[in-house]
Amino acid sequence: MQEEWSRKGATLSDKTAHKELGLTQEEIVAAIDAGQLHDRVGAIAGNPWLRLLRREVEELMDSTHDDRDHRQRRTSAELTEVDRTLKKLRAEVATLEAHRAKLHADLEA
Numbered sequence: 001m002q003e004e005w006s007r008k009g010a011t012l013s014d015k016t017a018h019k020e021l022g023l024t025q026e027e028i029v030a031a032i033d034a035g036q037l038h039d040r041v042g043a044i045a046g047n048p049w050l051r052l053l054r055r056e057v058e059e060l061m062d063s064t065h066d067d068r069d070h071r072q073r074r075t076s077a078e079l080t081e082v083d084r085t086l087k088k089l090r091a092e093v094a095t096l097e098a099h100r101a102k103l104h105a106d107l108e109a
Contacts, residue, residue, distance in 0.1 A: 004053060005040065013042075014050040017057050020077035022070050028052070031060055 004010050017023045028050065031037040037060060040051040061070060 004055070005051075010054055011040075011051050012054050012057065014039075014052060017052060020073065021057065021061055022065070022073045023057070023061070027064075036060055 012020075014023075014025065014028050017028060018025065028037065032039050032050075037052055037056050042049050042051050061074065
């Protein structure tokens with residue numbers, strides 16, 4: 001489990017869980033107290049926040065919040081992430097295409 005805490009994308013903050021999945025702070029704290037969620041406390045500029053394992057939060061959502069509103073929220077958050085990744089990849093492709101064109105021009109010169 002230790003490596004899961006350090007793997008990119010495997011964790012999320014309590015604020016992100018609220019924004020993307022609709023969990024309230026009380027639900028998060030209750031799940032931590034019940035042993036359903038593991039947490040780590042972090043602080044940025046003196047403001048504390050909880051770091052949670054994304055897998056456990058999704059399991060909690062599947063078992064307790066399987067209604068339409070929460071499913072739509074999760075789908076919307078996933079769509080936003082996909083759109084963000086596509087935008088980043090399109091920019092990278094454009095950069096590579098420009099570099100490729102320059103290399104072709106250098107070969108022909």
